[in-house]
Amino acid sequence: MNCMELYERWVSRELEDQDLTRELEEIRGKQEEIYDRFYKDLEFGTAGLRGIIGAGSNRMNIYTVRKATQGLAMMLKENNKAPMAAVSYDSRIKSDVFAKEAARVLAANGIKVWLYPQLMPVPALAFATRDLKCQAGIMVTASHNPSKYNGYKVYGPDGCQLGLEESARVLDFASKTDLFDDVKITDFDAAVKSGMIEYIEEKIVDHFIAAVEKQQINPGICKKAGLKLVYTPLNGAGNHCVRRVLKNIGVTDITVVPEQEHPDGNFPTCPYPNPEIKEALAKGLELCAKTGADLLLATDPDCDRVGIAVRQGDEYELLSGNQVGALLLDYIAAGRIANHTMPKDPVAVTTIVSTKLFSAIGRHYGVDVKIVLTGFKFIGEQIHLLEEEGHPERYIFGFEESYGYLAGTHVRDKDAVVGSMLIVEMASYYKEKGMTLVDALKSLYERFGLYCESVANFMFEGAQGMTIMTQMMDKMRKNPPKELAGSKVICVKDYLASISSSETGVEPIALPKSNVLEYLLENGCSAVVRPSGTEPKIKLYLSIVGEKMSEIEPKAKALSQDIEKMMGVK
Numbered sequence: 001m002n003c004m005e006l007y008e009r010w011v012s013r014e015l016e017d018q019d020l021t022r023e024l025e026e027i028r029g030k031q032e033e034i035y036d037r038f039y040k041d042l043e044f045g046t047a048g049l050r051g052i053i054g055a056g057s058n059r060m061n062i063y064t065v066r067k068a069t070q071g072l073a074m075m076l077k078e079n080n081k082a083p084m085a086a087v088s089y090d091s092r093i094k095s096d097v098f099a100k101e102a103a104r105v106l107a108a109n110g111i112k113v114w115l116y117p118q119l120m121p122v123p124a125l126a127f128a129t130r131d132l133k134c135q136a137g138i139m140v141t142a143s144h145n146p147s148k149y150n151g152y153k154v155y156g157p158d159g160c161q162l163g164l165e166e167s168a169r170v171l172d173f174a175s176k177t178d179l180f181d182d183v184k185i186t187d188f189d190a191a192v193k194s195g196m197i198e199y200i201e202e203k204i205v206d207h208f209i210a211a212v213e214k215q216q217i218n219p220g221i222c223k224k225a226g227l228k229l230v231y232t233p234l235n236g237a238g239n240h241c242v243r244r245v246l247k248n249i250g251v252t253d254i255t256v257v258p259e260q261e262h263p264d265g266n267f268p269t270c271p272y273p274n275p276e277i278k279e280a281l282a283k284g285l286e287l288c289a290k291t292g293a294d295l296l297l298a299t300d301p302d303c304d305r306v307g308i309a310v311r312q313g314d315e316y317e318l319l320s321g322n323q324v325g326a327l328l329l330d331y332i333a334a335g336r337i338a339n340h341t342m343p344k345d346p347v348a349v350t351t352i353v354s355t356k357l358f359s360a361i362g363r364h365y366g367v368d369v370k371i372v373l374t375g376f377k378f379i380g381e382q383i384h385l386l387e388e389e390g391h392p393e394r395y396i397f398g399f400e401e402s403y404g405y406l407a408g409t410h411v412r413d414k415d416a417v418v419g420s421m422l423i424v425e426m427a428s429y430y431k432e433k434g435m436t437l438v439d440a441l442k443s444l445y446e447r448f449g450l451y452c453e454s455v456a457n458f459m460f461e462g463a464q465g466m467t468i469m470t471q472m473m474d475k476m477r478k479n480p481p482k483e484l485a486g487s488k489v490i491c492v493k494d495y496l497a498s499i500s501s502s503e504t505g506v507e508p509i510a511l512p513k514s515n516v517l518e519y520l521l522e523n524g525c526s527a528v529v530r531p532s533g534t535e536p537k538i539k540l541y542l543s544i545v546g547e548k549m550s551e552i553e554p555k556a557k558a559l560s561q562d563i564e565k566m567m568g569v570k
């Protein structure tokens, strides 16, 4: 069926969600609007399904959620006799509705569902999946995207997001499912009554919190240091768990941003609820200025990312995910060596777009740093591999530049609850030494060299945007540069062709294929370009090294200018 026929099919149905009926009426005759909603089905990206909420096969709505869940149910039934699944959701528009829809479909397929009775973070869902011995988990969220988005992250029995093969399998089943006619669905209340849907008890959250607290490096330090905190859950799911843990570890002086304390999927005071973005922290910073807090902590709506700002004199400095990741590895490794809790042959994991400082720190402490593709599922997979070898305890820390951290193996996705706890503990530790996290970072640069990173995003929305991004990557792939920003390009890595080319020859890249290009320069700087798997944009990651801070900015500017020229956006 073409887009117009699909549109007419949707219009001819009596839809169960009046918002969808209204939207379809509004776009009648508007070809581009119709095309964008129907030209494809939502796909699994870096972290499951993600799309704009609305009518059509390329949108997040009760029908696309049901269809994806039917695909998941079929995959689960194929491999298990009596599968169970855990379901959670965040504060986004319709997140609770979609979670219930997913539960109804699973139950109708004979899959027992454990559903959180209220919104809960990604790590609490990943934990419940493991703790309740489920074969799958679903988290309804679009993470930090703007309010018009929602999404659907899917987890395997180990609490890690589905790998490439499994998600392809789910989509394969889903693609053979007609979203109106082939989905099995049951009444929600009846399924609760029959026990096919059961609410997750608070004791599971208690277990999760206990598992997080086990990850403390210096228990008791927070009580001593008396750090002053401002926290914002950005109107999302973090409030309950993050505050519980902070209270338990002895943090008493904590003010929560009142406008952002309660769940609200419209994010009225932070339209882009992404702790990577300064505007998202604006309310928190205002409150910091009033209270004089030492540290601002902000978790994203599904509470798997955490961003911070640090008081340095009278100013607040925002630290990037790369900086926090490097600080945490240093803190964890040094602390565990000092406490004699460092495992034999420790492993830390990061991604190809994250800071190279992480590897330098790892080397110093004898930690084997593994580097995987973008997406925390690849970090989680490394824990699984260690587990298969019988040594999951070798994993000490995983991190990615987009503000994602995980210490411990209690879950297999980034966990902003454990991340928040360790950041606060680390800040307390340095406070006791008369230092801030900014001072600690300077000391890292002195010890390991200056590494500065930045990420630039280039938005290309809609179907047309997809085509532009594809052409852009193709063109760059076909024309590898010889020189960038006045420095020779000594190596080009094409992760789609799985080839690394340098003067010494061509070497294979031992990672799954991915649409990513990386350029390494003679002067030690590097750049990576890839389309995002969660938003309609191309991301450019720069990594600049130098002797002095004053060198960094001009080098970064020159490199980004040259790459943007290659991309055709300059």
Ligand SMILES: O=P([O-])(O)O[C@H]1O[C@H](COP(=O)(O)O)[C@@H](O)[C@H](O)[C@H]1O
Pocket (backbone or CB within 6 Å): 046, 047, 142, 143, 144, 304, 305, 374, 375, 376, 377, 400, 402, 404, 531, 532, 533, 534, 535, 539
């Ligand atoms: O959005 P979240 O917080 O779930 O985070 C998701 O997206 C991030 C950005 O991915 P991309 O660069 O492809 O947009 C990934 O790094 C992360 O592992 C994934 O879980």
Ligand SMILES: [Mg+2]
Pocket (backbone or CB within 6 Å): 142, 143, 144, 300, 301, 302, 303, 304, 305
């Ligand atoms: Mg998130």
